[in-house]
Every structure is written in C-alpha cells, then in structure tokens.
Amino acid sequence: MRHRSFGKAAAFLVSTMALMAAAPSLADPVRYDVMANGETVGWLVVDRDGQEVAIDYHVDNNGRGPKHREEVTLDADAYPVSWTIKGTSLFGAAIDESFVREGHTVRWVSQADRGEMPVSQGRLYVANDASPYSLALYANALKQAEGQAADAVPGGRISLAAVQDVALDGGRLTGTVYRLTGLNLAPGYVVLDQAGELLGDLGGVIRADLAADAPRLQQLRSELETRRIRDIQARHAQRFDAPVRLRNVRVFDPETGQLSPLSEVTVFENRITTILPESGGAARADAYEIDGQGGTLVPGLHDMHAHNSIQSSLNYLMAGVTSTRDMGNDNARLLQLTQQIEDGELPGPRIVRSGMLEGRSPYSVRTGIVADTLDEAFEALRWYADRGYWQVKIYNSLHPEWVAPVAAEAKRLGMGVTGHVPAFVTPDQALAAGYDEISHINQLMLGWLLEEGEDSRTPLRLTGMARGATLDMDSDRVQRTIEAMAAGNMALDVTAVTLETLMMSRAGEVPPMAAAFIDHMPIGYQRYRRRAFVDINTPEADAAYRGGFAKILETIKRLHDRGITLLPGTDDTLGLTVHREIELFTLAGLTPAEALKAATLTPEVYMGRDENLGRVARGALADFFLIPGDPTQDINAIRNIRLVMKDGVAYQPPHIYPEMGIKPFAEPVVITPPTQKPDGSDSETPSALFGPEGLDGHHHYH
Incomplete structure (x- = not known):
C-alpha cells in the first residue's frame, strides 16, 4: 500500500492499538475469500494502518468479475475523507472513481456521475464500484452517527441496525451481524468483530481463516431475509373469505389480442368463477368489491x-x-x-x-x-x-x-x-x-x-x-x-x-x-x-x-x-x-x-399449463394484475400496476413499494367489504369503503 504515516496523534494511536489487539494482526494485510456455491472464486485483501486502508479486490467467476484496487483515508469518526477506486468492473469496463472532502465541500467522480455538495448535506460517501469491504466502512461510520443513520453522498439516507451476534470458528470468536438499509433494493449484511473489523458478509465474503463458516453465514442471510419478507407478507397479503368482484374492468385476451367490453370478474378462493358484462348495479352484499375504474385486467x-x-x-x-x-x-x-x-x-x-x-x-x-x-x-x-x-x-x-x-x-x-x-x-x-x-x-x-x-x-x-x-x-x-x-x-x-x-x-x-x-x-x-x-x-x-x-x-x-x-x-x-x-x-x-x-x-x-394459467378466463387460476389504460395501444401501461392477484391472494404495489424504497407507479385500489357474512347473516362490519389497512389497521380479510 502507499506510504504509512506513523506520526499520528496520540489519541489516534491508542485507537489503532485497540483495533490491533482485537483483530488479527492489522499490521499485516488481512485476506478474505470470495466464495460462490462452496468454491473460492476470488479474494479481498485489506491492508490497514490506522486511517489508511488499501483494498485489493479480485473476482473471477464464470469468466468475469470485478478487479480493482481502492485506497481510503478515514477521519477520526470513521467517515471517508478520500476514496479512490481504479481497475475494471464486472464485464471489464474501466473504473476510475474518486471522492474527496475538502473543508466544507465534498466532491466525487464515478462511472455514474460527478458533482459536489456541502458537507452539511452529507459526508458519508457511498461508492459506486466499491468492494464488499465498503459495508464495514459504512457500518463503522454509522455506529457513531445519531440514530445510527446518516444522509449519504450523493443522495439517500443509510441506516444501520445490529441484528444478532453469531459465533464463529467453533465458538472461539463472536461477531455481530449488522443490517444496512437504504443502499439498494435489498439490505446489506455485514459481520464485524468488537473492534469493528470485518469478519465477513452474508453473501460469500469471509476472512480466509474462517472459510468453514461461510455456508452458515449465507444460510443466516436467507433466514434474516425470510423473516423480513415474511413480515411484509403478513401485513400486506390480502386473503378473502368471500367472493371478490372486480367491476368496471376490461379483460385482455392474449389469443385475440383484444380487450373485452366493460366487465365484472369474480374470484372465489383461487379461481376465476365468472366473467360477465358490467351490470352497473349496486354492490353485492356477499362479496368484496373493487372498482377497476375502466382499467384493464392482464394475465400474470x-x-x-x-x-x-x-x-x-x-x-x-x-x-x-x-x-x-x-x-x-x-x-x-x-x-x-x-x-x-x-x-x-x-x-x-x-x-x-x-x-x-x-x-x-x-x-x-x-x-x-x-x-x-x-x-x-x-x-x-x-x-x-x-x-x-x-x-x-x-x-x-x-x-x-x-x-x-x-x-x-x-x-x-x-x-x-x-x-x-x-x-x-x-x-x-x-x-x-x-x-x-x-x-x-x-x-x-x-x-x-x-x-x-x-x-x-x-x-x-x-x-x-x-x-x-x-x-x-x-x-x-x-x-x-x-x-x-x-x-x-x-x-x-x-x-x-x-x-x-x-x-x-x-x-x-x-x-x-x-x-x-x-x-x-x-x-x-x-x-x-x-x-x-x-x-x-x-x-x-x-x-x-x-x-x-x-x-x-x-x-x-x-x-x-x-x-x-x-x-x-x-x-x-x-x-x-x-x-x-x-x-x-x-x-x-x-x-x-x-x-x-x-x-x-x-x-x-x-x-x-395453459388449461389453468395464461389467460383471465372462467375456471382459470386467479393470476392477473390491474392497470389503468389500454396496453394494446400503449405497452407502457403495464408498468402502472394498482393490484396484483396470484392464486387468489391480492397485493397492492402502491402500498408495498415504499417499504422497498421504491416510489409507487400508480394509485391503490379501494376494497369494499361485504355487508353479509359468509353464512348469509348481516356482517358487523360497516359497508363504508376502506383501503388496504382495513378497519382494524390490518390486512386480514377473514
């Protein structure tokens, strides 16, 4: 790595000595294996001396992989002051990325963009072509931030949460799993020791002497993501104990390429049960009602x-x-x-x-x-x-x-x-x-x-x-x-x-x-x-x-x-x-x-499988989505999805996308519950319209 500066301030030397005592010989480079399907496909070598970090990252999997070197200088709060990345990306494109903080201004140049902004708007730079070690850098900075969250450069907000401790190396070493959200569509997970040094992530990068633990860490990621997405499912999947009637919709027929006249489509359990001309009559007392407002039902x-x-x-x-x-x-x-x-x-x-x-x-x-x-x-x-x-x-x-x-x-x-x-x-x-x-x-x-x-x-x-x-x-x-x-x-x-x-x-x-x-x-x-x-x-x-x-x-x-x-x-x-x-x-x-x-x-x-799937038809499985507009005239209309039904279970993307960090593309539908119980008696639920939160704040329509 570049020349090391041994004349640092006394406080910083104390911090460095503490890190060296808790992590494996930080005076020497630390090697991490990059693994895929149980085999080593690359390496990550970190050469750290106090605030100065040099990273060599090399992956060769399936004839491709990023190969680059990074040099990072950190301040006393573990935030990057400068960061350079040079090499090639996944398919060989050149990388020449840089970030620097000077006074009250941060500046950056990457493949994606270049710019500058005041430090007051953010000082945690999120690199465009960084190695997985960047997750450890972000986590150590966020651990000291108020609320363990910070505005990022060039935009967005990153937050950190300690998830759980994990025993490694046969129980001889304990690491903490941290979840980083806001970086991308899916959270990032990183495992750090007590001194904040990287032990591994949950995606296949692990310190070389801990390689035997890699499968368990990857399984842990699966368990954590299962837990997170199961929670979204529990709050947003809409299941019904009575027929669901979608009114005022047109149906796309893939065989003819045409839209139907305005229709009413009824679903019971996981099947489409009737498709009838739009009646324009009153809402049914024994069914959930959704007004499609002239939109189109498209097969899944x-x-x-x-x-x-x-x-x-x-x-x-x-x-x-x-x-x-x-x-x-x-x-x-x-x-x-x-x-x-x-x-x-x-x-x-x-x-x-x-x-x-x-x-x-x-x-x-x-x-x-x-x-x-x-x-x-x-x-x-x-x-x-x-x-x-x-x-x-x-x-x-x-x-x-x-x-x-x-x-x-x-x-x-x-x-x-x-x-x-x-x-x-x-x-x-x-x-x-x-x-x-x-x-x-x-x-x-x-x-x-x-x-x-x-x-x-x-x-x-x-x-x-x-x-x-x-x-x-x-x-x-x-x-x-x-x-x-x-x-x-x-x-x-x-x-x-x-x-x-x-x-x-x-x-x-x-x-x-x-x-x-x-x-x-x-x-x-x-x-x-x-x-x-x-x-x-x-x-x-x-x-x-x-x-x-x-x-x-x-x-x-x-x-x-x-x-x-x-x-x-x-x-x-x-x-x-x-x-x-x-x-x-x-x-x-x-x-x-x-x-x-x-x-x-x-x-x-x-x-x-076309007997049951591929079309919106009587007897077919209820797999379809609702959009405004006519996709046979403008194919872009398929992007504006208000409701998705799969196997009779309904999801509203406008309500779920924000939890994924995505701005919705359309307005949600409104679902009217039945005024009559499944046994024919009057329901205690008022007939007023309600949205996906339901009257009790939950998404359970049983």
Missing part, C-alpha cells in the same frame, strides 16, 4: 429466465410477474424457496425449476452442479429429475462430446433440454444434439459471429455481439439456423433486456432499459445503472455496439415472423425489467398485443 406475466431469491420474489409480484422459470440456482435454497412460496409463507411467483449443469474448467460458473466426468453429469441429471425439475440447462463449460449423451439422458428421464451453447459448439450442433431451445439471443447469434476456435466462456460471449452490426441476416449461415429451429419447433429464451443493459449502457447516462422507472428507485440502484458494463471508449466501439443491438432487434422480428416461439426473460431479479423485455419485443416490430401474448399465454402453452 412470466419471466422465463429468472434466478429466484427471497428478495426477487416480492419484486416479481409487485411487477405483475406471477410465474417464473428458474434457470440455475443454489439448488437447496431454490427447493426451500419454492416450498415456502407454495405454502404461503413467503410472497412470490410460481416457480418452474431448470437445473444448471456445468462442466469443470477455469471458467466454470459455480451455480447448480459442476460435473468433472460424464458419469457425474448423468448423476446430476438423475438428481434433478428425481426432484421434479422441468429441464436441464447446459452451461458454457460442458465438454462438447457430452452434449448429445447429456441431452439424450435428460429426455429419457422426462426433462427438456435448454441452455447456453457450450464453448467450441455451434448452435446448429447443439440443436442437432437434442436442445429444445437456446438460452439468450446472444448464444444463438454467436454462432453467426464467432470464428472457429474462439472461446465463448470468456466475456467474448458478450463483447462479440458488437460484431453483429455488420451481420448479413440473409446469409446462408443465419438462414440455416433459423430454418432448423422452425423445422424442429424449437424455442428461444430471448433475454434481450440483458443484452441491452450490457451493450447500450454508457457511463453517466440513464440506460434505455431503466429510463421508465429509474426515478422511482433508491439512490444506490440509480447510480449503479448509470454506468457502463463493457469497455466502450471510442466512437467506433459505441457505433458497433449500437449497431449490434439493432441487429438483435431485427433477429427477434425474423424469428417471430418464421413462427419460432419467443420466450421473454430477463436474467435479472428486479421484476420491472420484464416490462422492458416486453417493450423491446414491440421495438423489434411485434404489436403490443403480440408482445403481451408472448409474456402471458405463450409460456404456459410451452410448459403445458
């Missing part, structure tokens, strides 16, 4: 490329996404989460599970199951099949010669086959070997853009998409693949929004994918999105990426016109990006109604 949306988590489950419901297909996860956690949602313990979408299968290589992703031999791959397939996984998802490092036997064994076991196209395999070869679909439009198009021998396990699978600007869509190479997909009735899991995020984001600018909702988000999310993800440092590179993305949209339209099934997905956890994926389908040339069908009914037909 799908994210066909999800990686579900406890946090994402609530995000999805608030965005009207009532079903997801999980495309690779920590299998134990996914099985647990699925059960918790099905039991009603946690809010969340219906989850269809696809099991990720990866081969061993220096580029292996650590999600799902990594196989070292073909026999291990077969064993993984049996594990997935025995637990009801719908598909296997093949990943980048599966050995080319294994693709055909893996696909054949998966189908023998009753599972479908999807995935990335492994390195040194072409999409045509993967389809011929037994794929039913391909995950990600770039995985399809790379077959037209890469040369033989180029390695798609590296970031080339993303950066290579810039070559698409000059792609001839009428070439034999392209047409051969499209015709093979059409002949084999194969599908594409598109995830166009993921490619847009990577190819169209520019440092300091609001990316197109987030333009419609970024102002509603917490400051940490806003800054994270105003950044580049790949290195675009010349006008030529900028033009190539823009041209490449335009060719992605053209490919979507070509595939659609050829009758190939397009499945919208995000590879994200936000929920709101599903809306942008649907919007991108319209920018590619599909009508709004066609794009909505792709996100509602088409996935259910593809997965064989």
Whole structure:
C-alpha cells in the first residue's frame, strides 16, 4: 500500500492499538475469500494502518468479475475523507472513481456521475464500484452517527441496525451481524468483530481463516431475509373469505389480442368463477368489491429466465410477474424457496425449476452442479429429475462430446433440454444434439459471429455481439439456423433486456432499459445503472455496439415472423425489467398485443399449463394484475400496476413499494367489504369503503 504515516496523534494511536489487539494482526494485510456455491472464486485483501486502508479486490467467476484496487483515508469518526477506486468492473469496463472532502465541500467522480455538495448535506460517501469491504466502512461510520443513520453522498439516507451476534470458528470468536438499509433494493449484511473489523458478509465474503463458516453465514442471510419478507407478507397479503368482484374492468385476451367490453370478474378462493358484462348495479352484499375504474385486467406475466431469491420474489409480484422459470440456482435454497412460496409463507411467483449443469474448467460458473466426468453429469441429471425439475440447462463449460449423451439422458428421464451453447459448439450442433431451445439471443447469434476456435466462456460471449452490426441476416449461415429451429419447433429464451443493459449502457447516462422507472428507485440502484458494463471508449466501439443491438432487434422480428416461439426473460431479479423485455419485443416490430401474448399465454402453452394459467378466463387460476389504460395501444401501461392477484391472494404495489424504497407507479385500489357474512347473516362490519389497512389497521380479510 502507499506510504504509512506513523506520526499520528496520540489519541489516534491508542485507537489503532485497540483495533490491533482485537483483530488479527492489522499490521499485516488481512485476506478474505470470495466464495460462490462452496468454491473460492476470488479474494479481498485489506491492508490497514490506522486511517489508511488499501483494498485489493479480485473476482473471477464464470469468466468475469470485478478487479480493482481502492485506497481510503478515514477521519477520526470513521467517515471517508478520500476514496479512490481504479481497475475494471464486472464485464471489464474501466473504473476510475474518486471522492474527496475538502473543508466544507465534498466532491466525487464515478462511472455514474460527478458533482459536489456541502458537507452539511452529507459526508458519508457511498461508492459506486466499491468492494464488499465498503459495508464495514459504512457500518463503522454509522455506529457513531445519531440514530445510527446518516444522509449519504450523493443522495439517500443509510441506516444501520445490529441484528444478532453469531459465533464463529467453533465458538472461539463472536461477531455481530449488522443490517444496512437504504443502499439498494435489498439490505446489506455485514459481520464485524468488537473492534469493528470485518469478519465477513452474508453473501460469500469471509476472512480466509474462517472459510468453514461461510455456508452458515449465507444460510443466516436467507433466514434474516425470510423473516423480513415474511413480515411484509403478513401485513400486506390480502386473503378473502368471500367472493371478490372486480367491476368496471376490461379483460385482455392474449389469443385475440383484444380487450373485452366493460366487465365484472369474480374470484372465489383461487379461481376465476365468472366473467360477465358490467351490470352497473349496486354492490353485492356477499362479496368484496373493487372498482377497476375502466382499467384493464392482464394475465400474470412470466419471466422465463429468472434466478429466484427471497428478495426477487416480492419484486416479481409487485411487477405483475406471477410465474417464473428458474434457470440455475443454489439448488437447496431454490427447493426451500419454492416450498415456502407454495405454502404461503413467503410472497412470490410460481416457480418452474431448470437445473444448471456445468462442466469443470477455469471458467466454470459455480451455480447448480459442476460435473468433472460424464458419469457425474448423468448423476446430476438423475438428481434433478428425481426432484421434479422441468429441464436441464447446459452451461458454457460442458465438454462438447457430452452434449448429445447429456441431452439424450435428460429426455429419457422426462426433462427438456435448454441452455447456453457450450464453448467450441455451434448452435446448429447443439440443436442437432437434442436442445429444445437456446438460452439468450446472444448464444444463438454467436454462432453467426464467432470464428472457429474462439472461446465463448470468456466475456467474448458478450463483447462479440458488437460484431453483429455488420451481420448479413440473409446469409446462408443465419438462414440455416433459423430454418432448423422452425423445422424442429424449437424455442428461444430471448433475454434481450440483458443484452441491452450490457451493450447500450454508457457511463453517466440513464440506460434505455431503466429510463421508465429509474426515478422511482433508491439512490444506490440509480447510480449503479448509470454506468457502463463493457469497455466502450471510442466512437467506433459505441457505433458497433449500437449497431449490434439493432441487429438483435431485427433477429427477434425474423424469428417471430418464421413462427419460432419467443420466450421473454430477463436474467435479472428486479421484476420491472420484464416490462422492458416486453417493450423491446414491440421495438423489434411485434404489436403490443403480440408482445403481451408472448409474456402471458405463450409460456404456459410451452410448459403445458395453459388449461389453468395464461389467460383471465372462467375456471382459470386467479393470476392477473390491474392497470389503468389500454396496453394494446400503449405497452407502457403495464408498468402502472394498482393490484396484483396470484392464486387468489391480492397485493397492492402502491402500498408495498415504499417499504422497498421504491416510489409507487400508480394509485391503490379501494376494497369494499361485504355487508353479509359468509353464512348469509348481516356482517358487523360497516359497508363504508376502506383501503388496504382495513378497519382494524390490518390486512386480514377473514
């Protein structure tokens, strides 16, 4: 690290000596392991001398990861006085971030923004590209702040709460778990010792000598988040003991692409029971009443490329996404989460599970199951099949010669086959070997853009998409693949929004994918999105990426016109990006109604569930959402969600979003309770209108 200053004030030396006594040899660098799925994928080395902290952060997971160095100077209250970060971000974009406090002013420059403000408005800088060690820095500053909360630079407010103590190293060491809120959509968790030194976080970073405790800390995060979101569920999920009649609504029919005349839709328990023309009559005494005010009921949306988590489950419901297909996860956690949602313990979408299968290589992703031999791959397939996984998802490092036997064994076991196209395999070869679909439009198009021998396990699978600007869509190479997909009735899991995020984001600018909702988000999310993800440092590179993305949209339209099934997905956890994926389908040339069908009914037909899901119809499961406006005329109308119903349970995003740090997009509905008890006698509840708080301040309509 840079030159150490040993001539500090006596008070500061006393503080430093106390820290050194409580933490492992702070005179020497402290190493932390970065872990994923039980394997070490990087390191975090902290070299601290009093106020001076140098951090080396390096992650290499799935062929990518941030790699940078930080230097921080702290004041006597543990607030940063200066902070520099230099290196590369997740996909290789250059980082050159700095913050400095001089006198009564703070100044900063990052990928996202630059500016200055008076110290009186905030002095706790929240870095844009910091390592996980930043959580320890924030926590130590907030421990001394009034109310353990402080205004942040460049905006927002961060708060700290001690959650619980945790024993580590076989009980020989005790740490305290702290929760930080206000940084982003989900809280951050950090474990500190008594001197405030980092022992680990709950996301996979842990001091190297404590690595054996990493799985337990990650499980603790799951438990804490389960507790937090279970509480939101208890306060906001609205269950009904009588029919629910939604009046004055139009119903979107994905088969015809049309809206119905004004109608009344009744739900009882978890099914849609009647759909009738709007009567305009008086409210029913035996039903809960919701006036839709001329809005539209849309069948629940799908994210066909999800990686579900406890946090994402609530995000999805608030965005009207009532079903997801999980495309690779920590299998134990996914099985647990699925059960918790099905039991009603946690809010969340219906989850269809696809099991990720990866081969061993220096580029292996650590999600799902990594196989070292073909026999291990077969064993993984049996594990997935025995637990009801719908598909296997093949990943980048599966050995080319294994693709055909893996696909054949998966189908023998009753599972479908999807995935990335492994390195040194072409999409045509993967389809011929037994794929039913391909995950990600770039995985399809790379077959037209890469040369033989180029390695798609590296970031080339993303950066290579810039070559698409000059792609001839009428070439034999392209047409051969499209015709093979059409002949084999194969599908594409598109995830166009993921490619847009990577190819169209520019440092300091609001990316197109987030333009419609970024102002509603917490400051940490806003800054994270105003950044580049790949290195675009010349006008030529900028033009190539823009041209490449335009060719992605053209490919979507070509595939659609050829009758190939397009499945919208995000590879994200936000929920709101599903809306942008649907919007991108319209920018590619599909009508709004066609794009909505792709996100509602088409996935259910593809997965064989369309008898019960994918449409608002008598007898179907009650999965839908209510919006003002007509989405067949303006696809952006799907963002303004007032009410979501999943399996007959209602949620009002306008009331829940503020608890997530998000500004609502629409007004809530008003629910009128029945004036008659389920047995036909008069209810003691007055017939006056009431909102989601109910008359007793709770959300329990039993």
